[in-house]
Amino acid sequence: xxxxxxxxxxxxxxxxxxxxxxxxxxxxxxxxxxxxxxxxxxxxxxxxxxxxxxxxxxxxxxxxxxxxxxxxxxxxxxxxxxxxxxxxxxxxxxxxxxxxxxxxxxxxxxxxxxxxxxxxxxxxxxxxxxxxxxxxxxxxxxx
Numbered sequence: 001x002x003x004x005x006x007x008x009x010x011x012x013x014x015x016x017x018x019x020x021x022x023x024x025x026x027x028x029x030x031x032x033x034x035x036x037x038x039x040x041x042x043x044x045x046x047x048x049x050x051x052x053x054x055x056x057x058x059x060x061x062x063x064x065x066x067x068x069x070x071x072x073x074x075x076x077x078x079x080x081x082x083x084x085x086x087x088x089x090x091x092x093x094x095x096x097x098x099x100x101x102x103x104x105x106x107x108x109x110x111x112x113x114x115x116x117x118x119x120x121x122x123x124x125x126x127x128x129x130x131x132x133x134x135x136x137x138x139x140x141x142x143x
Contacts, residue, residue, distance in 0.1 A: 013122045018093075018114035020122045024129035025110040027101045028142050035107040036082050036098045038140055047139065048096055048111065048132050049087070058085070092116055109136065 014020055028035055038044045045058045050068040052058060058066055064076040066087070077093065078086035084097040097110045111129040116122050 011119060013119065015114075020116035020118060021112065021114035022116065022122050022126045022129065023110060023112045024126065024133055025108055026133045026137065027103070027106050027108050028137065028140060029106040030140060030142060032098050032100055032107045033082065035109055035140070038136070039096055039098060039109070040081070040085065043139065044136070047135050049089070049094070058087075089113070109133065 013022060039048065040058075042052075042057060045052065049058065049066075050070055050072065053067040053069055056066065058064075059076050060079045060081070062076055062078060065073065066076070067073045072090050074088040074090070076085070076087050078084065078095075082098065084095055086093065086095040088094075092113055092115045095110075095112045097108075097112070099108050099110075100106075101108045111132065113125050113129070116125060
């Protein structure tokens with residue numbers, strides 16, 4: 001375990017086990033099932049992962065592989081229907097998660113990416129996931 005001095009010296013977003021990471025979340029005033037259905041659909045996957053090669057669907061079985069039209073290859077590391085999808089994305093790992101909002105109203109949608117190269121990539125991915133969250137809100141017609 002880090003001492004308080006070591007923890008104070010660690011930059012925000014740098015972890016011992018996952019390296020540089022970023023998380024972005026939004027609360028959407030829709031039921032979790034509606035948000036999940038969209039995020040797991042081909043349209044939703046295009047928004048957060050990218051267009052899959054030759055219009056393929058994202059595999060739902062652990063170990064399934066995919067390739068985006070941009071040439072990024074990855075593997076499904078976890079797929080819990082209604083809850084989360086975890087995939088490798090090149091050298092990093094991306095997870096989307098859907099859960100009931102703490103307020104009891106709506107859904108919390110979370111994007112998390114780890115094993116990023118450095119602080120600059122962390123900031124770049126923060127902007128990316130914030131933009132994705134906004135596009136999801138627009139696609140779902142919520143403010």
